[in-house]
Amino acid sequence: MNPVNVNREPVLAPDLAARVSRVGLVLAVLGLGAGFALGAAEGDNLRHFFWAYLVGFAFFFTFTLGGLFFVLVQHVTGAKWSVSVRRMGEFAMNTVPALGIMAIPLLYPLLTNAGREEFGGLLWPWVQPHGEHADLVAMKEPFLNVPFFIGRMVFYLLVWWLMARFFMKRSLQQDTDRDPAYAPTIAMRKLSAPGIIVFALTLSFASFDWLMSTAPEWFSTIFGVYIFAGCVLTIHAWLVISSVFLQKQGYMKKEVNAEHYHDLGKFMTAFTVFWAYIAFSQFMLIWYANLPEETGFFHSRTTEAWKTMSYLLIVTNFFVPFFGFLSRHVKRKPKMLAMWAVYVLIVHWLDLYWLVMPSMSPESNPFGLIEVATTIGAFGLFLWAFARQGVRHSVLAYGDPKLGDCLAHENY
Amino acid sequence: MANTAELTHAELDNIIDPPALVQGKDDLASITDTVCNVAENKPPRAWYIAFLISLGVLGMLGASIVYLVITGVGVWGNNQPVAWGWPIVNFVFWVGIGHAGTLISAVLYLFRQGWRTGINRFAEAMTIFAVICAGMFPAIHVGRIWVIYWVFPIPNQMALWPNFRSPLLWDVFAVSTYFSVSLLFWYMGMVPDLASLRDRAKKKMSRLLYGIFALGWTGANRQWHRYERVYLLLAALATPLVLSVHSVVSFDFATSQLPGWHTTILPPYFVAGAIFSGFAMVVTLAVPARALFGLRNLITMRHLELMNKVILATGLMVGYAYAMEFFISWYSGNKYEGFAFVNRAFGSYAWAYWIMVSCNVLVPQIFWFKRFRRSIPVMFVISIFVNIGMWFERFVIVVTSLNRDFLPSSWHYFSPTYVDFATLIGSFGLFLTLFLLFCRFLPQVAIAEVKLQTPHAHAHHGDDH
Numbered sequence: 001m002n003p004v005n006v007n008r009e010p011v012l013a014p015d016l017a018a019r020v021s022r023v024g025l026v027l028a029v030l031g032l033g034a035g036f037a038l039g040a041a042e043g044d045n046l047r048h049f050f051w052a053y054l055v056g057f058a059f060f061f062t063f064t065l066g067g068l069f070f071v072l073v074q075h076v077t078g079a080k081w082s083v084s085v086r087r088m089g090e091f092a093m094n095t096v097p098a099l100g101i102m103a104i105p106l107l108y109p110l111l112t113n114a115g116r117e118e119f120g121g122l123l124w125p126w127v128q129p130h131g132e133h134a135d136l137v138a139m140k141e142p143f144l145n146v147p148f149f150i151g152r153m154v155f156y157l158l159v160w161w162l163m164a165r166f167f168m169k170r171s172l173q174q175d176t177d178r179d180p181a182y183a184p185t186i187a188m189r190k191l192s193a194p195g196i197i198v199f200a201l202t203l204s205f206a207s208f209d210w211l212m213s214t215a216p217e218w219f220s221t222i223f224g225v226y227i228f229a230g231c232v233l234t235i236h237a238w239l240v241i242s243s244v245f246l247q248k249q250g251y252m253k254k255e256v257n258a259e260h261y262h263d264l265g266k267f268m269t270a271f272t273v274f275w276a277y278i279a280f281s282q283f284m285l286i287w288y289a290n291l292p293e294e295t296g297f298f299h300s301r302t303t304e305a306w307k308t309m310s311y312l313l314i315v316t317n318f319f320v321p322f323f324g325f326l327s328r329h330v331k332r333k334p335k336m337l338a339m340w341a342v343y344v345l346i347v348h349w350l351d352l353y354w355l356v357m358p359s360m361s362p363e364s365n366p367f368g369l370i371e372v373a374t375t376i377g378a379f380g381l382f383l384w385a386f387a388r389q390g391v392r393h394s395v396l397a398y399g400d401p402k403l404g405d406c407l408a409h410e411n412y
Numbered sequence: 413m414a415n416t417a418e419l420t421h422a423e424l425d426n427i428i429d430p431p432a433l434v435q436g437k438d439d440l441a442s443i444t445d446t447v448c449n450v451a452e453n454k455p456p457r458a459w460y461i462a463f464l465i466s467l468g469v470l471g472m473l474g475a476s477i478v479y480l481v482i483t484g485v486g487v488w489g490n491n492q493p494v495a496w497g498w499p500i501v502n503f504v505f506w507v508g509i510g511h512a513g514t515l516i517s518a519v520l521y522l523f524r525q526g527w528r529t530g531i532n533r534f535a536e537a538m539t540i541f542a543v544i545c546a547g548m549f550p551a552i553h554v555g556r557i558w559v560i561y562w563v564f565p566i567p568n569q570m571a572l573w574p575n576f577r578s579p580l581l582w583d584v585f586a587v588s589t590y591f592s593v594s595l596l597f598w599y600m601g602m603v604p605d606l607a608s609l610r611d612r613a614k615k616k617m618s619r620l621l622y623g624i625f626a627l628g629w630t631g632a633n634r635q636w637h638r639y640e641r642v643y644l645l646l647a648a649l650a651t652p653l654v655l656s657v658h659s660v661v662s663f664d665f666a667t668s669q670l671p672g673w674h675t676t677i678l679p680p681y682f683v684a685g686a687i688f689s690g691f692a693m694v695v696t697l698a699v700p701a702r703a704l705f706g707l708r709n710l711i712t713m714r715h716l717e718l719m720n721k722v723i724l725a726t727g728l729m730v731g732y733a734y735a736m737e738f739f740i741s742w743y744s745g746n747k748y749e750g751f752a753f754v755n756r757a758f759g760s761y762a763w764a765y766w767i768m769v770s771c772n773v774l775v776p777q778i779f780w781f782k783r784f785r786r787s788i789p790v791m792f793v794i795s796i797f798v799n800i801g802m803w804f805e806r807f808v809i810v811v812t813s814l815n816r817d818f819l820p821s822s823w824h825y826f827s828p829t830y831v832d833f834a835t836l837i838g839s840f841g842l843f844l845t846l847f848l849l850f851c852r853f854l855p856q857v858a859i860a861e862v863k864l865q866t867p868h869a870h871a872h873h874g875d876d877h
Contacts, residue, residue: 136745143743193780200732208743219744221677221736266522277655281679288667289674293746412524412644 006404010175010394013251017390024383031377038370045114050106050123051214051360052371056378057102058211058352062227063382064099065203066235067092068160069228071167072199075192081263083406084255087171087397088242091389092235094168096161098385102378103153110146124149125359126216133217136293144213156206163195175399182401203228211352215359218297222282229275230348236267237341237348242386244338246395255396258332259409265331268344272325275351276318300362301354309365313354317347349375433527433865436709440863443710447605447857448612450705455852458704463852466844473838476831477552485555487831493817494826496810499553500664502836504806505689506546506843507587507661508682509799511654512690513539514594517601518650521643527718529861530711533605534701535694536598537854541846542693543591545839550583552835579663586660590653597646603629604639605855655679658686665809671752672813675740681733685802688726688772691719692798699792701851710857713786720785723798727776730805734773748818756812760825764808771801 035056039049070089074082082089109115109123120137121127126144129137137144170184177184204224212223220226243256243264286294301310321344330336357366397403434443480487490497513536520528551560563574563584574581607629610622629635659679666678695716702711741753756765775797784790811826850856863869 139745140743197728204732204736217745219740221675221733221740222680223676224736225677225680273652277659278680281659282676285663285666285674285676285678289669291669291674293744412640 006407008178008398008403010398011251011255011396013246013249013395014391016246016249016251017387017395021384021387021391024380024385024387027380028377028384029380031373031375031380033377035370035374035377038368038373042370045112045122046108047115047119047122047360048366048370049374050109051357052374053105053378054123054210054214055349055353055356055371056374057099057106058356059349059375060095060099060102060378060382061206061210062231062234062348062352063092063238063386064095064160064164065093065199066231066233066238067095068164069196069199069203069231070235070239072163072192072195075167075188076196078189078402080402080405081260081409083397083400083403084252085239085243085260085264086400087393087395088239089235090168090171090397091386091393091395092238092382093160094164094389095382095385096157096164098381100157100161102381103157106153107150110150120216124213124216126213129216137216140216144216149209152205152209156202159198159202163198166191167195171397171400172393174401175394175397178399185401200224200228203231211355214356215297218294220282220286220294220297222278226275226278226282229271229278230351233268233271233275233344234348236264236271237344240264240268240334240337240341241345244334247334252396255407258334259411260406261334261337262328262331262411263409265325265337265340268341269322269325269331272318272321272344276314276322279317300358304362305364306354306358306362309350309354313347313351317351321347431712431714432867433530433712433714434710434862435712440866443862443866444608444612444859446706446710447855447859448609450707450851450856451609451853452612452614456704459848459852463845463848466841466848469838469841470845471841472834473841476834476838479831480552480835481557485553487829488835489826489828489832491824491826493822493824494811494814496553496814497826498807498828498832498836499549501803501806501810502839503546503549503553504661504810505803506542506549506839507658508686508689508802508806509693510539510542510546510590510594510690511658511683511686512694513537514590514597514650515654515687515690516694517597518647519654521647522651526865527715529858529865530715531694531698531719531857532861533598533601533858534698534711534856535690536594536601537850537856538693538697538847539594539690540591540598541843541850542690543587543594544846545843547587547591548839548842550580579660579667582660583664586657590657593646593650593653597650599625600639600642600646601858601861602855603627604631604636604860605858607631608859609855654687655683658682670813671741671746671748672756672809675737677733677736681730681737684726684729684733685772685805688723688730689799689802691722691726692795692802695719695723695791695795696799697847699788699795701856705851705856707857710862716788716791717782717785720779720791720794723795724776724779727772727798731773734769752813752816755816756808759812759816761808761812761815764804765812768801768804768808771797772805775801 032053035049035052036046039046039052042048067089070082071086071093073079074086074089106123109121110127112122115122116128117130119125120130120134124144126137126140127146129135129141142148167188170188173179174182174184204227207224207227211227212219240261243252243260246252247256283298286298300306321340324330324340324343330340353367353371357371360366400406436442488497488499490499513532516528516535517532520532551557554560554563562572563581565574565576574584603626606622607626610619610626613619613622659682662678662682665673666675668674698711698716698719702708738753741749744750756762775794778784778790778794784794815826816823
């Protein structure tokens with residue numbers, strides 16, 4: 001296919017980016033501050049706050065890792081359709097330092113003595129094994145111990161930061177250097193394949209560490225894939241939202257068109273189904289075999305306080321978006337698609353909440369202002385780190401050799 | 413393109429301007445000729461030799477099945493506790509092989525991968541024949557093949573219904589759905605090409621036969637329009653099937669409580685493994701076929717290289733699943749689970765386990781190097797290694813978990829008999845016989861679709877960049 005004539009100019013929106021990042025910062029400070037204050041007021045040594053904080057942290061982390069995966073997969077496949085939205089994905093992946101900042105408070109529940117006797121730990125209940133599963137959890141000590149856990153946390157963040165920096169730097173270099181031999185693009189392409197291996201392993205183990213080990217007696221080999229499905233959904237939704245927002249503000253009017261929205265919508269449809277497939281595999285196999293060491297996780301989620309939410313999740317996270325996305329019309333109307341993208345983010349958050357919170361409180365659903373506040377705070381922190389990059393950099397990867405193909409792209 | 417001195421041409425090609433998917437003479441008629449001539453002319457001598465050998469091996473399959481049916485399943489090495497034995501290993505192996513076709517034709521179509529056109533017809537045919545081989549094994553494994561119709565929920569005088577809660581029954585539905593949709597997809601895609609063969613046919617008989625199956629295709633604009641709509645819809649419907657079939661096959665194992673079988677990653681892991689083995693088989697067959705039938709310009713080095721990349725990627729996914737299973741078997745704290753995995757790697761079947769790991773995880777790593785991805789001998793050998801490795805994977809899963817029962821007094825080593833060997837090798841005879849007949853009489857390459865990949869098919873053809 002011959003590329004259309006491309007006007008290789010940067011798309012700069014520094015004022016807008018500065019404004020958005022300020023909003024993000026305000027949300028972060030207010031949200032996290034309010035969450036903390038509400039948590040402190042509960043008088044439970046901040047236990048509820050930290051569990052809610054972990055949900056917010058996981059929400060942030062799915063944006064970052066989703067962005068990283070999106071960028072890697074575009075390079076490894078040599079995708080053309082996505083060039084004009086890829087910079088948004090790069091901004092999302094390059095929020096690792098902010099994610100690292102958000103990880104620091106998580107050291108507190110690991111190191112404090114509060115909650116150890118009663119719950120086994122303020123957040124992760126394996127810090128000091130207790131209760132009926134104490135022996136089982138104690139057996140996992142070679143993996144689940146505080147120093148190794150912190151070491152792994154630092155390692156994941158460091159690896160992601162290095163990867164994000166590498167791809168961000170090369171992508172910007174391709175814009176500014178105008179290298180006719182496309183050396184930066186070729187370098188990115190070369191590193192993308194091994195990058196995906198590193199991504200898959202770090203994402204899986206980070207999911208085991210941060211989320212699966214909130215129920216340390218429970219295990220599931222598919223858990224990493226489950227979180228991966230959420231990451232991919234999140235980033236496609238986020239690309240839709242940020243593109244629509246930019247266009248509404250008068251940027252990227254030509255660079256992102258119905259064809260690109262259509263493709264982003266298709267990926268959201270596909271990964272809605274993929275998520276359901278993974279969730280079903282995980283649930284059905286555990287339910288069917290009915291082994292006591294595995295069913296605890298679903299038992300607490302399908303009885304008493306969590307029953308309604310568990311069944312509702314099937315509807316909100318699969319049936320509603322699946323039928324919502326089926327129509328071609330929906331995928332090609334940016335505003336409508338953006339509304340669906342917001343919906344996807346909300347139900348994805350519900351999914352994370354449902355994964356984590358029943359382990360803290362099996363008998364009652366503690367949902368309240370504290371979760372809302374910490375999530376807004378976590379999202380604000382992401383938004384701040386995301387938008388801040390737009391102050392200095394073009395929001396379009398205008399030096400990419402495949403930009404012309406991207407603009408000429410048509411669905412069939 | 414200006415200064416490209418510091419880059420090899422090949423590197424730049426991959427990014428900006430990959431080599432054309434159709435090589436050789438630059439006109440549309442020659443594509444039709446290349447593909448149709450195979451069906452119209454006498455096949456090369458090698459075809460006859462291969463066909464005779466395959467037919468002989470197929471005869472061996474027939475003989476071993478007859479022997480089995482009149483004697484009983486005792487002729488196999490199956491024992492207690494390894495009641496599944498080779499028949500189920502072979503079943504899962506062949507279903508896996510049957511995955512590449514629909515992936516290439518449906519999933520890659522949705523991903524707009526133009527290179528699928530050179531190999532999709534071929535791979536789809538292979539899929540259908542592999543599923544036929546697969547379907548045979550559970551049927552003969554039941555022992556009393558004359559009552560095999562009991563697996564279907566047909567009302568009968570004994571009020572005997574299959575157990576709908578059993579994944580073995582879900583398998584019957586999953587595999588037969590996959591087979592019917594793949595067959596439909598394959599046949600529908602072939603209609604325009606069958607019409608080409610009909611129109612070119614010189615003999616009355618072939619005109620009549622191709623004519624019947626071409627369904628009166630005239631190539632009218634309206635027909636093409638509908639054809640493309642149906643193709644897109646069938647692709648969208650077939651895509652979930654690519655995932656569902658092997659997921660349901662994995663449920664046969666994973667719903668049980670057996671250590672080594674019951675693990676939640678099994679469905680996507682089986683799907684990745686199936687695509688892995690399916691692509692390996694496509695390479696195994698495509699390499700000789702393109703040479704034998706003169707299809708080198710349609711199934712180019714780029715097609716082969718891309719398939720090798722898919723093999724590398726799916727091999728890594730399989731490696732990921734092996735690693736996760738191993739890690740969680742320890743992390744779970746379940747000593748039976750832990751034993752099952754240590755026993756796999758270091759127990760009496762350790763040799764099979766290490767064959768599996770070497771063939772599936774280690775050997776494909778050579779495809780990281782472009783030089784080897786593009787080397788015909790290397791890819792041919794590796795594709796065979798992968799086929800071997802994937803057969804062993806199913807062997808390891810079935811046999812290592814079963815032969816160590818919960819009670820050590822029930823432990824029993826499994827050894828195959830010569831009938832097991834004859835049946836397995838014989839199934840290759842069935843597969844290759846069908847495949848060679850396909851190569852001889854049907855269009856091996858989707859003529860119309862390949863033409864869309866030529867420069868002529870693009871609106872800006874001839875423009876100066």
